[in-house]
Amino acid sequence: xxxxxxxxxxxxxxxxxxxxxxxxxxxxxxxxxxxxxxxxxxxxxxxxxxxxxxxxxxxxxxxxxxxxxxxxxxxxxxxxxxxxxxxxxxxxxxxxxxxxxxxxxxxxxxxxxx
Amino acid sequence: xxxxxxxxxxxxxxxxxxxxxxxxxxxxxxxxxxxxxxxxxxxxxxxxxxxxxxxxxxxxxxxxxxxxxxxxxxxxxxxxxxxxxxxxxxxxxxxxxxxxxxxxxxxxxxxxxxx
Numbered sequence: 001x002x003x004x005x006x007x008x009x010x011x012x013x014x015x016x017x018x019x020x021x022x023x024x025x026x027x028x029x030x031x032x033x034x035x036x037x038x039x040x041x042x043x044x045x046x047x048x049x050x051x052x053x054x055x056x057x058x059x060x061x062x063x064x065x066x067x068x069x070x071x072x073x074x075x076x077x078x079x080x081x082x083x084x085x086x087x088x089x090x091x092x093x094x095x096x097x098x099x100x101x102x103x104x105x106x107x108x109x110x111x112x113x114x
Numbered sequence: 115x116x117x118x119x120x121x122x123x124x125x126x127x128x129x130x131x132x133x134x135x136x137x138x139x140x141x142x143x144x145x146x147x148x149x150x151x152x153x154x155x156x157x158x159x160x161x162x163x164x165x166x167x168x169x170x171x172x173x174x175x176x177x178x179x180x181x182x183x184x185x186x187x188x189x190x191x192x193x194x195x196x197x198x199x200x201x202x203x204x205x206x207x208x209x210x211x212x213x214x215x216x217x218x219x220x221x222x223x224x225x226x227x228x229x
Contacts, residue, residue: 044205046217089157
């Protein structure tokens with residue numbers, strides 16, 4: 001099955017700095033890679049996703065890059081703000097029985113200090 | 115368009131009791147996924163259902179756990195004879211199709227505490 005590794009587990013930055021979270025996956029058949037943000041006590045919410053036919057995607061202060069050869073993808077947040085503080089999960093979609101079940105990383109706790 | 119609904123939001127059970135968790139997908143969504151999240155950990159897939167069908171239950175323990183998604187009404191995740199290790203947040207997500215790469219929308223979760 002798919003295995004997704006996510007690093008770091010905790011990331012502490014100063015407001016205005018950039019933050020980078022990295023994930024690797026094992027199943028070369030995976031072709032959809034969403035990122036979710038989960039604030040304390042709340043539901044995971046999709047913030048950006050990328051498909052394997054694209055190498056990079058950007059949405060305002062967040063961007064995701066994908067390297068299919070190396071099987072890794074990264075989330076980049078620029079000009080971080082305190083409200084960016086949350087747990088971020090990467091995922092890789094894995095074909096199982098004809099449907100595509102995402103496998104999640106263990107999460108990165110991002111802390112942005114004002 | 116209401117989002118994914120889950121109830122109850124919090125559930126306390128004693129060891130040996132049954133827990134029933136309900137999930138109503140977004141309007142127009144016919145695919146439901148259940149995940150379990152332990153403290154400080156990621157989301158672990160449990161089961162994927164379509165209306166009246168279990169498509170993939172590879173992540174669900176064989177004992178004590180069951181899930182259904184009837185033709186009418188919400189999806190139900192049922193845990194019989196709960197143990198302390200079942201304490202976790204249980205999230206459901208829905209999607210409109212099962213095409214590759216379809217985005218999943220999560221509910222607010224049910225936080226189960228087993229005493």
